[in-house]
Amino acid sequence: MTDSADRTDAANAAADPLAPLVAALCAARRSGRTVPTALLADRVPDTAAGYRVQDAVAGQLGWWQARHRAGHWKAGAGDTQAIPAYAPLPPAGVWSGTPAAPADATGQGFHLIGVEAEVAFRLGRPVGPAEAAAIATADDLADWLDALCVSIELVDSRWDEGLAAPxxxxxxxxxxxxxxxxxxxxxxxxWIGHDWAGQACSLEVDGQEVAQGAGGHPCGSPLWVIPHWLRHATADGGTLAAGTVVTTGAWLGVHFARPGQTLTVRFAGLGAARVRV
Structure with a gap:
């Protein structure tokens, strides 16, 4: 790198402390290679900065122009006393996958393949800031959600340190x-009023059950996080479109798979999702 380029990078970093982090994540996604976290962790002083990085990376990679235009999200919390966290998801990494027609996620260049059993929900009506503010609890969601499904969250990382990153x-x-x-x-x-605390689910790898449980969602119900997510996702003043999907946290923890394996998540009475990785 030339002295001129070094000075330019230094100037950009001084003008926007998040710029090197955004550049590193964009480079990782474009190249398919992980990058080290050294000298970057202290550039995210709070969660608001982390969300600004999410939006900046999405903008540079052309996923969407504003967070409320993202069609798919993930949301979750360690328990109901924790502060939930959220991420809008790149559209190219969302697949439909059922036992009859499994999704094909082979050749995606995963650095690691974590697997989480989840339940996703879909908005049946647009939700803007005013509507989000009025949806205080899961009981208020009946008029806003129109569908749900079993989902599989595949976990990966752009950092050399993987899940051990800060x-x-x-x-x-x-x-x-x-x-x-x-x-x-x-x-x-x-499914309104369903006993989520007793909901059974399982994970199969190549047809062999490797994890199962009844209940197990960290918040008791996957619906708990949705009102919080709605307020976060509309905080920029935008409106979430009808059809926007959010997945709501892992029931069985994170399990790990190898390339070439077929993963199936089943929720009793609700259905199943399947993908080959």
Missing amino acids: DALKLADLLCHGGLVLGEWQPYRP
Whole structure:
């Protein structure tokens, strides 16, 4: 690198401390290679900065022009006392995958393949800031959600350190998002009042069950995080379109798969999602 380029980079970093982090993540996604976190972690002083990085990377890579235009999101929290976290998802990494027609996520260049069993929900009506402010709890969602489905969150990282990277950098990197697989949609209304605490789910790898449980969502119900997500996603003044999808947190923790394996997540009564990685 020339002295002139060094001075330009230094000037850009001084003008915007987040610029080197945005540049590193964009470079990682364009090249398909991970990058080190050294000298970058302290550039994310708070969660607001992490979300600004998400938006800046999306803008530079042309995913969307504003966060409320993202059609798919991930949201979650460690429990109901924790501050939830969110990430809008690149559209190219969202697939439909059912037992009858599995998604094909082979050849995606994953650095690691983490697997999370989740439930995704879909908005049936547009939600703007005023509507989001009025949706205080999960009980208020009945008029706003129209469908739900089993989903598989594929976990990956753009950092050399993978899931051991600092939390601030994992937030900036779309919460370690690698891909999202959506099963068959079902109408939401029959699931109002469902006993999520007793919901059974399982994960299979190449047809062999490797994890199962009843309940297990860290917030008790996957619906808990949705009102929080709606307020976050509309905080820029925009409106989420009808049809926007959010996946809501892992039920069985994170398990890891190898290239070539077929992964199936089942939720009793709700259906299944399947993907080959």
